[in-house]
Amino acid sequence: MAQCNGINDIPYEVRTSGELGRYLVAARDLAPGDLVLTERPLVFGPKAMQNAEASMPCVGCYKPVSTEVGERCFRCGWPVCSGNCPGLKDPRHHGVECHILSARPECVLNNMTDYYRHDALLPLRCILLQKIDVKQWTKLLELQSHMECRIPGSEAYDEANEYIVEYLMNHFISKLEDEIKNKYIPEVSPALIHRMCGIIDTNALEIRLPDGAELHALYTNTCIMEHSCIPNTKHTFMQSPKDKNDLYRITVKVVVPLQKEHHVTTMYTHALWGTQARRQHLKDTKYFACRCTRCSDPTELGTYLSAMKCLGDGNNECDGVHLPEDPLDDETEWACNKCPIKINSSQVNMVITQMGEEVENVQMVGGSVPILESLLCRLSTFLHPNHYHLYSIKHSLIQLYGRQPSYTSVEILEKKIKMCKDLIIITRALDPGNARLSLYNAVLQHELHSALLSKVKVKIDSSKRNVDHIVSITTEAKVAIENALECLKDDIDETAGKKLFEVIKKSKMSFDKYCKKRKLGCK
Template sequence: MRFIEDKNVSFEHARTSEELGRYLVAARDLAPGDLVLTERPLVFGPKGMQNLDAMPCVGCYKQVSTDVGERCSRCGWPVCSGNCAGLTDPRHHGVECHILSSRPECILDNMGDYYRHDALLPLRCLLLQTVDQEKWKKLSNMQSHMECRMPGSEAYDEANEFIVEYLMDFINKADKDIRNKYLPRVSPELIHEMCGIIDTNALEIRVPEGTELLALYTNTCIMEHSCIPNTKHTFTLSAKDKNDMYRITVKVVVPVEKGNHITTMYSHALWGTQARRQHLKDTKYFACRCPRCSDPTELGTYLSALKCLGEGNQVCDGIHLPEEPLDDETDWKCNKCSMKVNNSQVNMIISQMGEEVENVQMMGGSVTSLENLLCRLSTFLHPNHYHLYSIKHSLIQLYGRQPNYMSEEILDKKIKMCKDLIIITKTLDPGNARLSLYNAVLQHELHSALLLKAKKTKSNGSPKTLEEIKPLIMESKLALENALNSLKDDIEEKSGKQLFKVIVNSKKDFEKYCKEKKIRI
């Protein structure tokens, strides 16, 4: 692919509207696979530390042990090696070290508070003033939504406690000449603005070393959100030119006609409408009104729908849907009877159920515990509800793989469950923009169940005939191909690479089986 630095490929210059702010539109008809844009990050840095036993090296982001790892000789921050190339690279640790060196003491207690990696990206943003003034100008033009982050707001108070006061302590302790050289303009207010820019615009990158980074991009940040996005973005995680590390590439995944908006997604595709919209309000400061959010059925998937339990002694087999899905306080009305439930009751029930699902899965999620929870929640939720989707997605990875769950009845159950979830997944994400790994797992598990069913003997102990096997094998082959195709843009990312390897091995086993059985497909 030909990289074009800071030039648009298939979109017009950003347009602006009062409702959407800046957004991109297609300059021509776009087909799946067409390149929208590619650009290097303005700045990047590690997210907050997730693992207390290891920290990312500030030079290359490899995970290093917190108790025995090496430290930067100047500032004392954990590093993979004193020879790490990133320690002198101005895009990584090279410049920030001058500021962080104002507190060179090394500690082993409360390291997560002492070495706040989530403060590094705001600091690197500030340092662009002297590191790269052109980038600083572009960064300063990004939205910060400070009008929503006033003193007393949760976002302001959190940033102030964990980032602003922390960085100002370093900056105030730094030598005056160092401070004037690298941070000619700095104040608590400016750090708050950087935090707002990061929260509003940053994209998450999972690097092979196991660390999560955040990065800011000039053009990508203009892309409009939609809960049914028409693009997918990937990151360069290995490159001959070190300046191309973390380059973003945005491609079209479903056809986009000339003049239509080019969209991405800033929330989770498998959350219900109210959860998605609340997340976007809390983190991106806007209320989504996309076609999916506007549809009570969520494109016919019923991902948020509840079962109607009837009124009094009257039994009802209807379902509850929000009357006005774009109204946060809307009532939920049954589609068959007059029964209504107010929004606060729905939120309380769904929240409690979500905690139950999370607790079971965090405990390892045995088949028995998952099936019991599925049975209980199915009394109240539509079969396609996102809480039940989560439980079923876990179950299909256990059915057919544990000794007590290998019967043909279980395999048939797994096959149906896989097909049901695939329909939901493809409806919500037809271009594999956000749910490619989910879809790949579902297709791979469908392949596995179909192949196991083909191998099983009949009830009388005799093997299945070729005529009985072949339809299962054909369908199994198609599922395998769909699984691999779903991952075509995710192979460089760690989890995508691992899953791709598993599916490739399944393909080899499948081809070996077909050869042994002399099955031509």
């Protein structure tokens, strides 16, 4: 792996253009695994918990604490895991902000999600940098805020104004004594807080912690990487460093061959969303319309991830698929590739949104096999087999097939194997370097291995054993489990990746023992 040993060895250059602003290009040819950059965060802060009524993140270490019985910071009254939490005195965490939050020292047990707004802490920590670290503050101010788009009356402005700006100003900053204010935040105004909100919304990266809490963090150089829906880099965060100052240090590596002068890219949206959903998300949160190779291709790199089936004209059936005529036009018509029928974008959006809500509702309650299969069958009437809503359902099903007592038959195993292979093809096409879908891919490869191994065991116990066929399937199972581990090679420093890696590693050991016991050699 390439290292940055000196000023002349930096593998990227910062460029500027009127269209992109600041962005990075490769300073030389880079290979998969080469290091692009590694840096500590400028600032970070907790997001509100998904179920904030039940638990909130400790302001010192971000561990979830019960809203009913959790301890409180003795000075400001905010929920903490313990009065001895080291982060309560650490200036990077709660150490400095506590002086501001103490302007309202009273505690409450009712309406806590409104009273303790954790999404307001990162903007506050940003403002506090002006005294904590002037160099970091200067770098922070260089980040794009898109305030020209966040004008009064816009959704982003009004939301930030109600939930963050007025919250901080009215409950804390306006109550500060002059001595405290001049010491910690000499420059503060609603406009400055709005600017911090814009910088966060535009640039912040999400960090998921082992216990389920989430953070947002800002980085000097990582934040100026250009977006692409087929990114050429992958980033990971250090969560258990030897040096506490390296907490949440980000490492960015190349995942596909990158030629000199080519743009260094990352992804700011979900790789398994369709083009319309990705582009709308980027417009709403990053204020630009993506025109990358994937977004420009109606078939999404041949995956047909957004395609809908043509239902004919009511008199004649059609087995074609509807694709957007111009995927970069939000109002484009969707045309069938086999007949003259077209449908407008509003119809497509309405149908896809309704289907998405159905899928989400089923996934949230942990859908059973019959429920998932019923939904898959019904949506398959309207959607291409590779559609991202169907991908989501199938990804859930393959983790149930072969594991639940009623779904272990040979027919089910064959269905699972085909489903895994189909999804692997889609996943590789969308993310050839495992930049964003490494965990998805690892699960698919692991489940493929599991189904193939089960099939081997059935074949061995059969009276009509075909040795060559058994060896062939065993070899395929071996390749799948090795691919699963390979997918996670850059994820083992993070909690989710580490847990999955350990599970798959145990499966690999069990598989090796089985092969040795049964004397199954692989080709």
